[in-house]
Structure formats: C-alpha cells, structure tokens
Amino acid sequence: MTDYTLVLMRRHADREWQLDGDDYDGLTMLDGGSKPSKASLDAAWPEVQAEIAAEKAAAATAAASGRAKLAALGLTDDEINALLGA
Amino acid sequence: MATPTTLPSTFVAGNVLTAAQMNDLRGAFRIMQIASTTKTDTFSLSSATFTDVTGFSVSITPAFTTSKVLVLVTMNVCASWQNGNLQARLMRGSTAIAVGDAAGSRTQASNVVAGGNNFTGQTVVISFLDSPATTSSTTYKVQIRGNTGNTTVVNRDLDDSNNAANPRTVSTINVFEVSA
Numbered sequence: 001m002t003d004y005t006l007v008l009m010r011r012h013a014d015r016e017w018q019l020d021g022d023d024y025d026g027l028t029m030l031d032g033g034s035k036p037s038k039a040s041l042d043a044a045w046p047e048v049q050a051e052i053a054a055e056k057a058a059a060a061t062a063a064a065s066g067r068a069k070l071a072a073l074g075l076t077d078d079e080i081n082a083l084l085g086a
Numbered sequence: 087m088a089t090p091t092t093l094p095s096t097f098v099a100g101n102v103l104t105a106a107q108m109n110d111l112r113g114a115f116r117i118m119q120i121a122s123t124t125k126t127d128t129f130s131l132s133s134a135t136f137t138d139v140t141g142f143s144v145s146i147t148p149a150f151t152t153s154k155v156l157v158l159v160t161m162n163v164c165a166s167w168q169n170g171n172l173q174a175r176l177m178r179g180s181t182a183i184a185v186g187d188a189a190g191s192r193t194q195a196s197n198v199v200a201g202g203n204n205f206t207g208q209t210v211v212i213s214f215l216d217s218p219a220t221t222s223s224t225t226y227k228v229q230i231r232g233n234t235g236n237t238t239v240v241n242r243d244l245d246d247s248n249n250a251a252n253p254r255t256v257s258t259i260n261v262f263e264v265s266a
Contacts, residue, residue, distance in 0.1 A: 003246055005130040005239055009166060013235040019130040020140040030133050052245075 002045040010051065011044050012036060118153065118263040121146040125161075125257045129240040136175060136229040139240055143227035144259045151219050152266040157184075157226050159212035161257040164244050165201035166237040172199045174210045174230045182229075184214035193231075201236065207243050207255070215264075226261055 004019055004027060015033060020026035024038040070080045080086075093110050094101070103111070123144040131137055139161070146155060157176060165172040173195040176184040185194035199208045210228075218224045232238045239246075241255045 001248075005128075005237060005242075005246070006244070008130075008132065009237040009244075013132075016133040016135070017131075018133065018137060018140070019128075021127045021129075030135070030137070 002042045003048075004041055006052070007041045007044050007048050008036075010048050011041075112265075116265050118149050118265050119146065120260065120262050122258065122260045125241065126254075128242045128254070130237060131230060131232065131239075132235065132237045134231055134233050136173075136231045138177075139228050139230060139257075142240075142257060142259065143225050144261055145223050145225045146261045146263060147223045148218060148221055148263050150265065151221055153218075154264040154266065155216045155218055155224070155226075156262040156264055157212070157214045157216055158260045158262075159210065159228055159258070161210040161228060162207055162241055162255040163199055163210055163230070164207045164239050164242070165199060165232060166239075166244055170201050170233050170236055172201065172210075172230060172232050172238045173197075174199070174212070174228055176212050176214055177227045177229055178216060178218060179225055183216055184212060201232075207253070226259060228259070 001022070002024075004022070004024055008015070008017055008019070008027075016030040018028050018030060020028075024041065027035060029035050067080055067084075070083070071077075075083070093107055093114075121144050123142065125139070125142045127141065129139050129142075131139075142161070148155065159176060161174065163172055163174075173193055175182045175194070175196045182194060182196075184196045186192075188194060196212045196214070197210045199210055210230075212228070216226075230238055230240075237244070241257055243252050246252050
C-alpha cells in the first residue's frame with residue numbers, strides 16, 4: 001500500500017498539503033494547486049521505497065566505516081560507543 | 087477551598103446539613119463535567135500555516151460563566167526536518183490560547199517539538215486552565231504548523247513500513263469543567 005505521506009514529502013516537497021488518514025481520498029492540497037493523481041503517487045511509491053532503503057544502507061555503511069576508522073586509531077569499542085552515544 | 091473531609095461517613099434519615107457541610111459538598115463537586123476526544127487515525131501536514139489537526143477537537147458547555155476549564159492535550163507527532171521545529175497551539179474556537187507573549191515576528195505557540203530525527207516520534211503536551219466566561223458550547227482543538235517542504239505526522243512515525251517496529255498511536259484532548 002502506498003505511503004502517500006512519504007511520496008508527497010519526497011516528490012512534492014514544494015507543495016502545501018494535508019492528508020487525513022492513510023488513503024488518497026484524505027489528501028487535500030492547501031496551496032490552491034491541483035491534486036496529484038493517485039496513479040502518479042502510486043507509481044512513485046516503489047521508487048521512494050528504493051530511495052529510503054538506499055539511504056538507510058548508505059547510513060549504515062557510513063557508520064560502519066566511521067567505526068572502523070576510529071578503531072584503527074586505537075579506540076576501544078567502549079570509547080567509540082561513548083563518543084557516538086550508542 | 088472546602089473539602090469533604092468533615093462530612094459524616096453516612097447520612098441517615100432526618101439528618102440536616104450544616105452550612106459548613108453544604109460548603110464541603112460543594113467543594114467535593116468541583117469537577118462539574120468532563121469531555122474527551124481520542125484521535126486514533128493518522129494525520130500528515132506539509133504547511134507553514136497553522137492548520138487544524140483533523141478530527142482532533144472537543145466541545146464542552148460550561149454550566150457557569152465563572153467556571154474554569156482545564157484542558158489537557160497529548161499529541162504524538164514526528165517531524166521530518168533537521169533544522170526546524172513543529173509548532174502547536176491550543177485553540178478555543180478560532181482564538182489561540184495558551185500561547186507565549188507576542189515578541190516581534192516570533193510565532194506565538196503553545197508548544198514546540200524539535201525536528202532532527204526522521205524516524206523518532208515525540209509528544210506534544212499542553213496543559214492549560216482556561217476561563218472561557220461563557221455558558222455556550224465551547225470547542226477546543228489543536229493546530230500545528232511546520233515549514234513548506236517539511237512534513238509532520240500525527241499518530242505514526244515517518245517510517246511507517248508495515249512491521250512491529252513502527253507504532254500507531256493515539257492523541258487525546260481531555261477537558262474538565264471546574265467550578266469556581
């Protein structure tokens with residue numbers, strides 16, 4: 001099921017809108033412009049999901065890389081966790 | 087304030103209340119009535135203009151113009167941006183109440199929740215003792231605003247993928263009429 005909130009947030013960031021509930025019928029554009037079609041939002045959902053997954057993976061990779069670099073400097077896991085607030 | 091502590095534990099036929107006991111009884115009924123709303127569905131907003139949270143209002147008709155109304159709001163939110171905040175304000179009808187003093191161009195709000203973590207929910211809490219000075223039906227509601235391009239959600243996290251790590255929550259407004 002399409003998460004219209006996330007699609008609108010990422011594909012229509014310049015628009016003002018509200019969504020009552022989870023369904024497309026609850027979407028109201030607050031800026032006076034036309035409402036994006038349900039089909040266009042549904043079509044964008046798989047792309048948005050892929051973007052989010054890629055961002056999470058990139059963040060995890062960056063965190064692991066950062067830890068490895070800190071460890072290479074001689075920091076213990078406890079010291080790294082203390083620095084990162086983990 | 088009168089309290090019921092001097093009242094007899096049991097009344098029996100023929101008892102006549104003293105003035106002090108009647109005042110105690112009056113004090114015992116300071117909460118005249120209660121009204122409540124619980125929002126269980128979600129709401130999402132991308133706007134820099136204060137906007138009603140749909141389905142999140144409650145009405146009460148005070149019995150006396152001298153009554154106070156205690157308003158307690160708990161609203162679960164999540165904001166999407168790193169360098170901004172979600173602003174909320176309590177409304178009595180179309181009037182913002184429980185807001186800070188005017189200070190230049192700053193927004194008068196009841197509560198502010200910082201953005202900064204895309205996937206962590208936070209709670210807006212508002213507690214306010216209002217003096218509506220009316221016996222007409224009075225509606226309390228909450229409005230929120232953020233920034234255009236930044237999204238605020240109510241009763242869900244931004245990461246709302248279908249698994250047990252992601253909650254669906256409730257938000258409530260409880261109002262209590264308190265006699266003067």
